[in-house]
Every structure is written in structure tokens, then in C-alpha cells.
Amino acid sequence: MEDFKVINNYLMIRLPDEIDHHKSVDISSKADRYIMSGRVENVVFDFERTSFMDSSGIGIILGRYKKVSCFGGKVYAVNADSRIRRILLMSGLENMVEIMDAKKAYGEVEK
Amino acid sequence: MIEVAEKREIGTITNEVRVEFGAVSENESFARMAVAAFITPLNPTLEELADVKTAVSEAVTNAIIHGYENRGDRNDKILMDCVLRGDVLEIEISDRGVGIEDVSAAMQPLYTSKPELERSGMGFAFMEAFTDNLEVRSEPGCGTNVRMCKKIGMSPWIGSEE
Numbered sequence: 001m002e003d004f005k006v007i008n009n010y011l012m013i014r015l016p017d018e019i020d021h022h023k024s025v026d027i028s029s030k031a032d033r034y035i036m037s038g039r040v041e042n043v044v045f046d047f048e049r050t051s052f053m054d055s056s057g058i059g060i061i062l063g064r065y066k067k068v069s070c071f072g073g074k075v076y077a078v079n080a081d082s083r084i085r086r087i088l089l090m091s092g093l094e095n096m097v098e099i100m101d102a103k104k105a106y107g108e109v110e111k
Numbered sequence: 112m113i114e115v116a117e118k119r120e121i122g123t124i125t126n127e128v129r130v131e132f133g134a135v136s137e138n139e140s141f142a143r144m145a146v147a148a149f150i151t152p153l154n155p156t157l158e159e160l161a162d163v164k165t166a167v168s169e170a171v172t173n174a175i176i177h178g179y180e181n182r183g184d185r186n187d188k189i190l191m192d193c194v195l196r197g198d199v200l201e202i203e204i205s206d207r208g209v210g211i212e213d214v215s216a217a218m219q220p221l222y223t224s225k226p227e228l229e230r231s232g233m234g235f236a237f238m239e240a241f242t243d244n245l246e247v248r249s250e251p252g253c254g255t256n257v258r259m260c261k262k263i264g265m266s267p268w269i270g271s272e273e
Contacts (some may be wrong), residue, residue, distance in 0.1 A: 021172040022136035028229060052143075052161070054168040058231035083161055090240060091233050092221075 004034060009041040010109045015050045015057075024056040031064055041073040044105060045097075048079035057084075058091045065096045078102040126152075126195040134179040134187035134206065136172075142191055142204075143167045149193050150200055153264040162241035163200065163261060167191075169234040170204040170257045176228065178208025178255055198264050205256045211249040218247065 005012045011034045016023055034040050043064050047053075065075045077088060077099045085099060100108075128149055132138045143164040150163060171189060179187040192203040211217045217224070218239075223232035239245045242259040249255040 018140060020136075020139045020168050021176065022139050025136075052164060052168075054165050054172070055231045055233040055237050056172065058233055059229040062231055063229040083158075087165075087237075090236070091231060 004030060006034060006039055007109050008111075009039065011035065011040040011043045012046060012109070013043065014046045014048065015053075017049055017051055019050060019053040019057040019060070021054075021056040024060050028060050028063055031060070032067065035064065035067050041068065041071065042075070043068055043073070044076045044078060044109065046078050046102070047081065047084050048102070050084065053084055053087060055087075055091070058087065058093065061088075061093060061097060062091075069096070074098065076100050076105055078105045122196055124194055124196055128193050130191045130193075131188050132191070133185040134175045134189050134208075135183055135185060136175055138189070139168055139171050139175070142171045142189075145191070146193055146200075146202060150195075150263050153195070153198055153200075155263045159261070159263055163202075163263075166238045166241045166259055166261075167202060167204070169237050170202075170259070173234050173257070174204060174206035174208065174255065176230070177224065178206035178210070180209060181228075199260060199262050201258065201260050203256060203258045205254060207254040210251040210253055210255055211247070212251050214247050214249050 003014045011031065013027070013031060015027070031043065045061060061075060068075065075097045077097050079102050080088065080099055088094065088097060088099065130145055132141060146167050147160055147164055150160070155163070174189045175181060187208070190205045194201040216222060218235040220236040221232040223230040235245070235247070238257065238259060242261045244260040246258045247255065
């Protein structure tokens with residue numbers, strides 16, 4: 001199961017083991033509830049537990065990016081293994097998502 | 112394992128499975144797990160396994176949300192045929208859904224007919240990138256058939272010369 005946490009104005013999303021279309025619908029709608037609450041400016045996707053992702057994952061990230069970027073928010077990806085990085089790059093997300101070292105990202109968030 | 116492979120002729124079917132399942136999103140993970148299990152005897156690398164799972168997941172998702180327009184009707188069926196010819200895996204995923212009007216437009220990266228569903232438009236691009244060959248045939252009103260091939264495992268092609 002994925003989980004959600006708000007630290008300062010960052011929404012931290014710990015993604016599940018497998019991200020496909022079936023899972024993505026729920027993740028996107030839960031994330032949007034936090035974003036719409038107004039407490040969230042930036043979104044951090046944590047792939048620590050994720051071993052599989054198809055293009056549905058790209059849809060989740062792109063959709064959240066569109067929602068937060070118009071208010072100046074940013075989207076980060078942490079703990080992305082080489083395969084997930086490859087999928088992000090193949091989809092042209094490198095200009096929208098900052099792929100970050102987990103320690104650095106969590107340091108940033110808790111500032 | 113390799114000895115057996117050496118006696119195989121290219122083109123001879125060495126194993127096959129056919130699975131039919133309901134076009135519901137729960138079955139996306141079933142389909143990719145089934146193919147992963149099917150190719151396990153070939154000792155695929157983790158990378159190959161992930162490639163095949165991703166490609167299958169994309170094709171099945173397309174069938175569910177585009178072919179059958181995400182209506183979640185258990186009577187809508189997806190047929191998945193997996194064939195091994197030596198170490199070459201062929202996967203065919205077919206639906207009897209709405210079909211695709213313009214296949215080459217649909218295959219363009221970032222193209223999506225359903226922007227409201229937040230699809231990335233990368234499905235066919237991923238199938239193409241993660242397999243060796245992709246063919247898409249579709250007839251509006253009749254359905255779509257996606258055929259993908261991929262060589263699996265480290266056993267060399269020269270094995271089949273004997």
C-alpha cells in the first residue's frame with residue numbers, strides 16, 4: 001500500500017511495490033485530495049518500495065505536476081532505481097521532475 | 112538447459128500458453144505475472160523480466176481502457192497468447208473492443224485519445240522500447256491485436272546451427 005504524509009508544505013507519497021493503471025487511479029485521487037486541501041505546495045514521490053512501474057506511473061507524476069506547477073510548486077522523485085530513472089527519462093520528465101537523493105530531499109523537506 | 116536449446120531449430124514452437132481473462136484492471140498484474148512465470152525456465156535477466164512485464168502491462172492496459180473503454184464488464188475478454196520458439200518469446204494480446212481508427216497516430220509517443228484519464232501517451236512507445244519487435248493490427252469496431260517478440264536469456268544464437 002502507498003502512504004501519504006504532509007511535512008511542511010510537501011506531500012510525501014510512498015509508492016507501492018507495483019505501479020500500474022489499476023493502482024494509479026487510487027493514488028492520483030488520494031494525492032489530489034491533499035493537493036486540493038491547500039496545505040501542499042510540492043510533491044515528493046518516493047520509489048523506495050517500488051519494483052515495477054509502467055507508463056501509468058508517468059501519468060500519475062505528470063498529472064500531479066500539472067496541478068502543483070501552476071502555483072509554483074515542484075515535483076521530486078526519490079529512491080528511483082536505474083529502471084525507474086530510465087522510464088522517467090524516456091518519457092521526457094527530466095525537466096518537470098527533479099530526481100533527488102533521498103537524504104538530500106528529506107533534508108530539504110524538513111527545513 | 113543449453114544442450115536442449117542447441118537441438119532446437121529456429122521457428123519450432125517449444126512451448127505455448129493461451130490465457131483468456133476479463134477486461135478489468137485487476138488483471139493487469141495477473142497478465143504480467145503469468146508471462147513472467149511462463150519465461151522463467153529461460154533464465155531471463157531481471158532486466159528482461161522487467162521489460163516483458165512492462166510491455167505486457169501496457170498492452171493489457173490499452174485493451175482495458177481504450178479497447179473496452181474502461182467499462183469494467185467481466186464479459187469483455189482479453190486473449191493472451193504466449194509462444195516460445197527456442198529463446199524467442201512471442202506475445203499476442205487481443206481484444207474485441209472498439210479498435211483504433213489510425214494506428215500510426217496512436218503509436219506516436221505522447222499521443223492519447225483520453226487526456227482526461229491522465230494517460231501519459233507512452234504505452235506503445237514503451238512496448239516498442241522494451242521488446243525487439245512490435246506489430247499492431249486494428250479494425251475499428253472489431254478489435255485490436257498487439258504482437259510483440261523478444262529474445263530471452265543469454266543462450267547464444269549459434270546454438271541452433273548444429
